[in-house]
Amino acid sequence: xxxxxxxxxxxxxxxxMYGIFFEDINFAADGGLYAELIKNRSFEFDSPLxxxxxxxxxxxSYNKNSGIAVPVKYSQxxxxxxxxxxxxxxxxxxxxxxxxxRGIGVHENENYRLSFLASNDxxxxxxxxxxxxxxxxxxxxxxxxxxxxxxxxxxxxxxNSNATVEKASLEITFSGQGDxxxxxxxxxxxxxxxxxxxxMRKDLVQLLADMDPGFLRFPGGCIVEGRTLAERYQWKxxxxxxxxxxxxxxxxxxxxxxxxxxxxxxxFGIGFFEYFQLxxxxxxxxxxxxxxxxxxQFNTGELVPMDQLDPYxxxxxxxxxxxxxxxxxxxxxVRADMGHPEPFNLKYIGVGNEQWGxxxxxxxxxFNDAIxxxxxxxxxxxxxxxxxxxxxxxxxxxxxxxIGAEIIDEHYYKSPEWFRENADRYDSYDRxxxxxxxGEYAAQSVAIASPENENNWECALSxxxxxxGLERNADVVQLTSYAPLMxxxxxxxxxxxxxxFDNLSSYGTPNYYVQKVFATNRGxxxxxxxxKGEKLIGQNDLYASAVKEDSTSEVIVKVVNTASSSKSxxxxxxxxxxxxxxxxxxxxxxxxxxxxxxxxxxxxxxETTKVNVQKGxxxxxxxxxxxxxxxxx
Ligand code: AHR
Numbered sequence: 001x002x003x004x005x006x007x008x009x010x011x012x013x014x015x016x017m018y019g020i021f022f023e024d025i026n027f028a029a030d031g032g033l034y035a036e037l038i039k040n041r042s043f044e045f046d047s048p049l050x051x052x053x054x055x056x057x058x059x060x061s062y063n064k065n066s067g068i069a070v071p072v073k074y075s076q077x078x079x080x081x082x083x084x085x086x087x088x089x090x091x092x093x094x095x096x097x098x099x100x101x102r103g104i105g106v107h108e109n110e111n112y113r114l115s116f117l118a119s120n121d122x123x124x125x126x127x128x129x130x131x132x133x134x135x136x137x138x139x140x141x142x143x144x145x146x147x148x149x150x151x152x153x154x155x156x157x158x159x160n161s162n163a164t165v166e167k168a169s170l171e172i173t174f175s176g177q178g179d180x181x182x183x184x185x186x187x188x189x190x191x192x193x194x195x196x197x198x199x200m201r202k203d204l205v206q207l208l209a210d211m212d213p214g215f216l217r218f219p220g221g222c223i224v225e226g227r228t229l230a231e232r233y234q235w236k237x238x239x240x241x242x243x244x245x246x247x248x249x250x251x252x253x254x255x256x257x258x259x260x261x262x263x264x265x266x267x268f269g270i271g272f273f274e275y276f277q278l279x280x281x282x283x284x285x286x287x288x289x290x291x292x293x294x295x296x297q298f299n300t301g302e303l304v305p306m307d308q309l310d311p312y313x314x315x316x317x318x319x320x321x322x323x324x325x326x327x328x329x330x331x332x333x334v335r336a337d338m339g340h341p342e343p344f345n346l347k348y349i350g351v352g353n354e355q356w357g358x359x360x361x362x363x364x365x366x367f368n369d370a371i372x373x374x375x376x377x378x379x380x381x382x383x384x385x386x387x388x389x390x391x392x393x394x395x396x397x398x399x400x401x402x403i404g405a406e407i408i409d410e411h412y413y414k415s416p417e418w419f420r421e422n423a424d425r426y427d428s429y430d431r432x433x434x435x436x437x438x439g440e441y442a443a444q445s446v447a448i449a450s451p452e453n454e455n456n457w458e459c460a461l462s463x464x465x466x467x468x469g470l471e472r473n474a475d476v477v478q479l480t481s482y483a484p485l486m487x488x489x490x491x492x493x494x495x496x497x498x499x500x501f502d503n504l505s506s507y508g509t510p511n512y513y514v515q516k517v518f519a520t521n522r523g524x525x526x527x528x529x530x531x532k533g534e535k536l537i538g539q540n541d542l543y544a545s546a547v548k549e550d551s552t553s554e555v556i557v558k559v560v561n562t563a564s565s566s567k568s569x570x571x572x573x574x575x576x577x578x579x580x581x582x583x584x585x586x587x588x589x590x591x592x593x594x595x596x597x598x599x600x601x602x603x604x605x606x607e608t609t610k611v612n613v614q615k616g617x618x619x620x621x622x623x624x625x626x627x628x629x630x631x632x633x
Pocket of ligand 1: 023025220221222223353354411440483484494
């Protein structure tokens with residue numbers, strides 16, 4: 001029997017309790033969420049023609065007799081450094097090909113928008129032709145654009161695809177003869193999330209929205225820090241016109257790479273404005289994380305000297321102005337010019353990711369003082385170092401507590417057993433100390449970030465057991481998120497991941513559904529739940545937490561059964577009267593190795609039934625259960 005005390009609220013559950021953490025790892029942004037289909041559209045990768053092919057006449061050279069594309073640097077220094085000059089000698093023999101990010105995924109009967117910049121000084125080239133072809137060369141859609149003589153101009157066209165193809169290519173051919181300069185060759189589906197031109201993939205945003213996330217942490221992760229300070233994420237370079245956003249090497253480019261991804265760069269087509277907009281779209285509180293002046297300590301750990309920290313701190317202050325400032329402020333105006341005069345209502349800002357030691361504390365204090373002086377209401381999220389058992393964890397916690405830090409971000413990538421055994425992690429946590437953000441966690445079926453890790457049911461079930469502990473301690477734990485969020489099935493660097501996708505489709509893992517059932521049944525108030533007077537933290541392989549949801553007048557009890565046998569339980573609800581009928585949402589599988597996949601996306605997915613709670617209810621072997629009991633007047 002589970003005793004649930006609904007007579008009083010232990011604590012309010014923070015609306016931010018269950019959120020999401022987005023990082024451009026595993027092609028999550030470029031090649032994933034960002035709906036751009038052309039790789040290296042602006043010829044800015046380290047090797048400017050990476051991603052572009054020209055048919056070769058022999059083993060060594062392009063078909064120079066018909067034409068060649070060569071990268072050229074703009075004469076004036078600008079953020080978009082290169083364009084290409086296509087020299088057409090015999091247009092009938094020349095083409096330029098882009099195969100997208102592991103192929104271009106197109107859907108039958110969908111419209112695609114193409115745009116490019118061209119400068120056609122001599123006017124010898126008269127037309128640019130676009131052809132979308134499948135792997136056998138079959139034409140899926142095409143369009144021709146007449147180019148006028150003259151300086152840089154933007155051209156647009158569109159076409160429809162006559163078939164669904166996962167790995168199409170875009171072929172570009174020309175009419176006429178002579179040189180033509182091209183840049184920003186871009187292709188988007190018309191059907192993006194909210195039909196935005198610089199849009200996001202609809203299926204992926206929908207999966208995020210369905211989780212009803214309380215917050216969106218962005219843009220990382222290690223990419224915030226960079227391998228070196230020069231490669232850190234600088235938000236100011238990610239706002240304003242898309243063509244002017246300076247491309248940056250992605251810190252996940254090849255390292256840790258099980259599959260080689262040397263073609264991984266950040267186009268910043270999704271920049272800070274788009275992150276804030278995404279957060280707003282899906283009803284999540286934005287939580288940006290900024291560099292604290294230390295490059296990734298797993299790499300160089302490069303430090304900005306203390307007397308040169310000001311620009312980093314200024315970036316934080318300016319970001320608050322960008323998000324919240326009136327349109328009359330310089331950064332508020334940038335936001336307004338991008339189409340969002342209303343503030344984004346930023347409440348949280350993170351300083352550093354997984355940084356540790358005295359170097360971090362010294363820098364954190366400067367950020368803390370500056371932000372609090374100008375924006376006392378902004379809540380600062382600080383980091384405790386990489387893992388709760390890392391060398392500097394105790395030191396960081398002690399120092400940050402001393403400074404009066406409000407929220408500390410803890411990360412844990414551990415075994416499934418660790419998650420089951422640590423459901424009581426926060427039971428003994430100092431109630432007067434900083435609040436906790438469990439900012440990155442995921443059970444690792446083999447070892448941390450091992451390429452063999454699986455998003456299997458054992459991992460998801462163990463995370464659910466642990467999450468009852470997060471929820472039972474909702475007075476201390478105020479934000480939580482799984483990591484990493486997304487991965488392309490052919491271009492990932494890290495496993496496990498919450499959502500997987502290819503060029504056409506996507507699916508939520510069992511871990512996704514665990515997150516979803518917790519987040520969509522968050523509750524407004526924490527209740528005490530016990531069995532024989534004790535918290536349920538693994539006795540008889542059972543874990544439990546309980547909440548009340550005021551808006552729907554429900555008592556919601558989450559019970560996780562990690563045993564291989566089914567269990568029968570009863571509820572004893574005190575303080576309110578509940579009806580005999582309840583809803584039971586179940587996630588279960590008797591196969592701990594079971595997973596979801598592109599072919600079988602809902603192998604493990606929640607099922608809802610009506611149950612009579614008076615008679616007692618069944619918990620299937622290895623199951624996550626959410627019981628929703630209506631409170632009667
Ligand atoms: O989620 C993957 C990485 O794990 C994040 O970038 C980093 O914060 C952590 O080490």
